[in-house]
Each structure stands twice: as C-alpha cells, then as structure tokens.
Amino acid sequence: MNFFFEVLIGGLLSGVMYALVALGFVLIFKASGVFNFAQGAMVYLAALSVVGCMEHGAPLWLAIILAFIIMTLFGIATEKFVLRKLVNQPPITLFMATIGLAFFIEGLAPMVFGSEPRALEIGIVDEPIEAILESANMVISKFDLVASGVAAVLVTVLALFFQYTRVGRALRAVADDHQAALSIGIPLQHIWAIVWGVAGFVALVAGMMWGARNGVQFALTFTALKALPVLILGGFTSVPGAIVGGLIIGASEKLAEIYIPPVMQSAFGGNFGGIEGWFPYVLALLFLLVRPEGLFGEKHIDRV
C-alpha cells in the first residue's frame, strides 16, 4: 500500500509539471480561440534564452529577466507579423500559422543559442526529502514540491487576472468573438500581444522547471505532448482545469505504468511496459465520450 501511495503522489507531482505546460495552451486558447501548436517550442525557446544569457555571464536572476523580455518581444512580434493579418480568419488558419511558428522557433532558437544539451541550476536539487524517506519510506522529491508551489501561485495569479482585471475581461471578450470585441472598442492587437507575452511568461516558468529537471535541450519541445491529454481532460479554456487535468493524467499514467503491464503479461505473455506514452491519450479520449468539452471547459451552444 505504501508503494501505491508513493506512485500516486509521484504521479500527482509529475502532473503538476504537465499542467505548467498546459497553462500556456489554455491562455492563448482562452484569449484568442487559437490552439497554439508552438507552445512546446516556446518552452524550449524560453529555457534556451535563460541558459544562453547565463553563458554570456548573466546571473540567474538577470537571465530570467532577459528571457522574459525576449519572450515578450517574441509575443509582440508574433502578433505583428503572424496574427495581425489573420484577424477574422477561420481558427484552422490561425492554427496552421502556429504550426509554422513552431518549426520556425525550433530552427531559430538552436541557431542563436546553440543546440547542445545544457544544465540549468536553479538552486533546487531533485532529491528525496529525507524526513519523509526515513519516517514513511516514501520518495517525495523536493524539486517536485517546489514545482507544485510555483504552479499553485501561477494558477492563482492567472485566475485572478482573468476574472478581476479589465485586461482579463477584454481577453475573454476577444476569445468569444473577434468582431464583436472590436466593435465595442477592445484593441484586438494589444490584447493579442499581451496574451502572447503572458503565454511566453508561462512558457518561461515551464521551461525553467522542465529544463532544471531534464536539462535544456531540443526535447523540451516534446513537453507539449504531455500537455495535450491534460487539455482534453481539463478543457481548453479553464486555468484550474489545466491543473486538475494535469493531476489526473499524471497520477493515472504512473499507476497504469506500474499496475497494468504485469496483468497483461500474466494474461498474454511478452512485455507490455512503456504504456505511459499512449495511456493518457486513451484516458482523455474516454473522457471526451462523456464530456466533450472537458471537465471544466465551457459548454458550446449554437443557436439555430
């Protein structure tokens, strides 16, 4: 039973890491109705900017500020050169534009900062907490706990921002209908630049956490793969949904990886491990059958 809880808690904490990436998707979808295919690439760019600045002599705090400026400028440039011409175009057109953007970042970022994998030390060692290990014989990582704290703060701030600020309300209005928002005087260009800048900040936080955990390298772009089932489950428009979805996906995939293969092996023989890659997607698809809008997604009603 002890082992079960160890896997469960480990999974929940991993889920928070997925949710950090999923948040970036939610932000942009919530504010512009665009599924941003480039979010994984933005995570990579943000982390690479931090280590790139540090390699040029900047201390960590300054590197983070510089990376934030880079991500903000990137957001503004994306609005100006990619999205501005696509206002009122169908969502699929905007989606295709973000695919192009993803490949552009994946090519440009290593060209500017180099492609070799690098360590990112943020002062938190990924080691078990000794007290829990000794008293309960359970491995709970210090790093994962800090990541959870960061995610909690981020979600709270974002939820408050969307709910209680003028910009937040404007973001939601734009997401509902570009034309209607424009007609009541909401400056669409500014709103999109802001939301891409905020998504860049979320990508920076996610990139630093994932980069500190696994090294800063091209594979950070794959973190998006972990975020997709989280989005399906939590809903594309809900910030708390991203967290809850992350927790469910993280815990279920870890438990599945541990407990399903032995059952399959005893039934069919062979080796059935390594199911973590696809299991979350199956789970998310099953959820879709029951709740197509996800756990916290807004129900879409079209009037005839």
Next chain:
Amino acid sequence: MTKIFKPAFAAAAVSLALFAQGATAAEEQFFPIIGYRVGPYGANGQSLFGGFIDYLSYVNLKEGGVNGVKMTWEECETEYNNAKGVECYERLKGKAKASAGPIHPLSTGISYALIEKASADKIPLAMVGYGRTDAVDGSVFPYAFPLVTTYQMQASAIVKFIKDKEKGNLAGKKVVFLYHDSAYGKEPILALEAESRLNKFDLVQIPVAHPGNEQGAQWLKIRQEKPDYVIFWGWGVMNQTAIKAAQKVGFPRDKMIGSWWAGSEEDTVSAGDAAKGYMSATFNVSGKAVPVVADIEKVVYGAGKGNLQDASKIGTILYNRGISMAILSVEAIRKAQEKYGKGKAMTGEQVRWGMENLNITEARLKQLGATNLLPEVKTTCDNHEGSGKVKIQQWDGSKWVAVSEWLEGNKGLIHPLFQASAKQYAKEKGITPRDCAKEK
C-alpha cells in the same frame, strides 16, 4: 631539325607527364554523408560528423589524401528522420557511382531503410555501434558492416564487467534492464536473457516510452525491485532524465551502466552533479591525449579548415567517435587500393572489399596516432563486426575516465544469435548466402 624538335619534344613530354600527374592528383574519393546537425539529436550529430569530416580533411592536409587520392564529401541533412534519410541517399547515390566511401547514417532506422538499397546499388553501409546487428554475418549481408561492436556484444561485455566486480559470480544478483521502447532499446534483450540464463542472475526488463522525458514510475519500480545494477539503454533526453531520476530515488550512479549512446558529454553535463559516478560502455575513448586528435586540432584547425563551429567539442566522446568512424572508412579505402590500384579512386564495390578485409592492429593504430582510441579491428566475410570490444568509462564530474581495459563480450554466446537471425533473413528474402570459405 632534330635540334629544333628535341626541346619541343622534351617540353611536350614534360607537359604530358605533368598532365598525367595532374590527372592522378585529380582523383577523388567521394563520401556521401547522410547525417544530421539539427532536430532532436542535432547536438550529437554536430560533434560526430564534425569529427568524421575533420579526419577526412586531416588526411587531405597531412598526406595529400590516400596515396594522392583526395577525400571529398557532400552532406545531406536527415534530421534523424527515416524518410529524409532515404531521400538523402537517393540524392547522393548518383554522385557515388564513380567512387564511394561508406555511408554512415548514424541512425538504426535509416540503416534498416537503406540496407537493401545500398546492397543493390553496391554502396557499402557502415553501422558503427548501431544498425542491423545480424549483418555481422557478411555471407548474407555483403554490403552492410556493423563495425567494431554491436549492441548484443556490448551488453555481454557490460555483464562481464559487473561479473568481474562481483568477483566472478552473478548468481542470485538482480539486474534491471531499463530501455528505450524501440528497436534500438530492444536489440540487446535476447543477449541479456542468454547471459542471465548462463550466469544465473535475475533480469528485470523495464521499458520507457519515447522520448523518455518522464521516468517517475519506472524509477519507483526500480527502487521497489532493489537491483544490484541497472543496465541502461537510452538515447537523447532519456539519458539525462534517467540519471536525474536515479538521483531522485537514491539509486547509486556507480551501479548504473549505460550503453555507448548514453555515454557522452551531451548526456552527463546537462545532468549536472547527478551524473557523477555514472558509468557507460564506449568503443572509443575521449580526450585530446590521443595523438591523432591533438594533431587534427593542430593541422586542420591551424589551417582554418575545421568543421566544428564550437572547437571546444574537440576531444569529446562523440567527436572522437566520428574520428574513429572516419579512420575505419579511410583504412578500408587504403586496403582496397592495395588490391585494386594505389592512387586510384575506389568504387563502392572495391571499398566493400576493403571493409571486409580490414586488419587494424595495435601497430597500425600506433602509426595512425590512434592507440587506445578504438580497439583492434579485423574483419572477414563471416565477421563484419571485427572486434566486439568495449571499455567501461565513468563520469568524474567533469570528464569521462576509462575504468576498464578493452572487454570482449561472450562471442560464443552472442554470434550464434546473429547467425540464426541472418539465416532467417536470408530465407525470407530468398538470398543464397555467399560461401565465405571461397572469399578467403
């Protein structure tokens, strides 16, 4: 008249001789380089193909080519993508008709995709430390060369290393095999199962889904299993993730031995302090202490013709591996020239013969300035591997340090597995194996 014609005749003769010399000097040996420098594994490709090309440049600068034949090459970017690998091959094979150095795709997937094409086009395919391992049996795979050593022999050599550490007895010990859930990761399973039966240790297999950037469940399982050792078959981000995850669950890194694709600076530097003590197999050593590596830096980079943008990578594991691969290729060309004519460019067919008759002894390695860089290699028709030896190295926090001599896997146990697999392949494809006795 005679007096007038004599100098003219002499001048004409000199011109002809110069022309002939010029024609000889113009002989070129073309290398189609199907590689990658961008994409998910671009960093690995940069170091490795950098080392490969630097050695070709070195041969040109240092000795004017192989017996006067200059090495030339053209690169095509695959991004480690099988479809692009085939596209690159098709693009470059036309240029490789007159002369062809071996192709090194540095990808098991691309190797599998090219194995039949290259054989049909008579272009040798080198798979040094990767690729289709039953191609060790050259009677079935005349154009494919899994040179130096294979995954199975490597796994067997790692078992030998831990057996030596356990004073020759592994009975009752538990070994976890943590692997990338792909053809690459699964390749050594049969060999490890055979070793487990032979040495009576318990083998627990744990796969990791691609790309391997999340291994929490696997390492909790490892913690529960309490193994004596973890043999680890990772690639790319899976390597750093595993090293960090081992730290997270408190598994000692010096009981964790990776494959040679999980044992470069790219894998350890980014894992930070967690990598200290971690071990891996390797078929080439790192560092600039190897004379040829130091001389390449002096000659090639001194002439401003180095291939690496970042010269600090000189002497890293993958850079030195690129040099090792190039040495094998150039030596095959040299060998082929001994048979088919010195100073001539060699066709793919002729280079194939050279690769099948390599005999790189310690003495030859010394002449090349490559003592200890790679093991001795002697290939034959029925052994396209030629060595089967690896060293075990350990990360000391800043560099790789060899902690063993060259260790050979259990050939008697492993090579029959290759032969059985090659026989099956020949049966499926309707191939009549060559009679290797006649090739000697």
